[in-house]
Amino acid sequence: RKEVEQDPGPFNVPEGATVAFNCTYSNSASQSFFWYRQDCRKEPKLLMSVYSSGNEDGRFTAQLNRASQYISLLIRDSKLSDSATYLCVVIFSGTYKYIFGTGTRLKVLA
Amino acid sequence: DVKVTQSSRYLVKRTGEKVFLECVQDMDHENMFWYRQDPGLGLRLIYFSYDVKMKEKGDIPEGYSVSREKKERFSLILESASTNQTSMYLCASTAGGTVSYEQYFGPGTRLTVT
Numbered sequence: 001r002k003e004v005e006q007d008p009g010p011f012n013v014p015e016g017a018t019v020a021f022n023c024t025y026s027n028s029a030s031q032s033f034f035w036y037r038q039d040c041r042k043e044p045k046l047l048m049s050v051y052s053s054g055n056e057d058g059r060f061t062a063q064l065n066r067a068s069q070y071i072s073l074l075i076r077d078s079k080l081s082d083s084a085t086y087l088c089v090v091i092f093s094g095t096y097k098y099i100f101g102t103g104t105r106l107k108v109l110a
Numbered sequence: 111d112v113k114v115t116q117s118s119r120y121l122v123k124r125t126g127e128k129v130f131l132e133c134v135q136d137m138d139h140e141n142m143f144w145y146r147q148d149p150g151l152g153l154r155l156i157y158f159s160y161d162v163k164m165k166e167k168g169d170i171p172e173g174y175s176v177s178r179e180k181k182e183r184f185s186l187i188l189e190s191a192s193t194n195q196t197s198m199y200l201c202a203s204t205a206g207g208t209v210s211y212e213q214y215f216g217p218g219t220r221l222t223v224t
Contacts, residue, residue, distance in 0.1 A: 008150075034212075043200060043215035044153070087152070089213075096141065096160060097168070098213055102152035 001026055004090050006101035014109050017078050021104045023088030024070045033064055033071050034089040038103065044087055047073075078108045113137070114216035116201055122222045129188040131219050133201030140206025142184035143213065144168075144176065146197040153200065159184055160206065191223045 006023045013019045025033075033050035048055065050062040050071050061074040071090075075082055088101035117132035133142065143158040145168075155168030157176040165176050173195060177185040184203075188195055201216040 043217055044213075045215070046212045049212075096158055096166065097155060098143070100145075100153040102150065 010105040032091040036087040116216040131186040135203040139203035
């Protein structure tokens, strides 16, 4: 089983739709969680950290479910510019390692 | 504004050549990382360094070595390039002291080994 798993998609959604991605992780001792965004042929960039209590940044909401060992990303009112690959990142306690999921591809359609 | 730069965006090398990929960051970050990214496999950690002259193997270190002589520079070396090392190579850095900081990535080097 992979340490961090994501549905690769693609998720094709119309503009204005709400879309959600999940990411599961295998190590219950995981410490920190992030969502990164990667545009085609570009480097990954931090979208948001994921806090235990859940957090929101504009149209984006991230949540953590430690009991079921997954994190989620919800995007409301999707824009064409949201089209990208979204990478889930987990850091296990006591390590320097950032474990990346393979990413979920989102296409927002006009 | 944090900046991570990589020496080349595109590189074509022949099998057996020694290849150097350079990464420089300008934010005085302690931690630096080298990844490769392949379709369907995501980002895989090759090596990382948490201090000058310090290095740790990642998940796929075979065929690679690294050098960190100065804090701002982290080099990845392919001792004898092979076709299965054709990939996108990404360098990243983070502030030190904790692993929970944002990773800043360079633009990547797309290496083709023929």
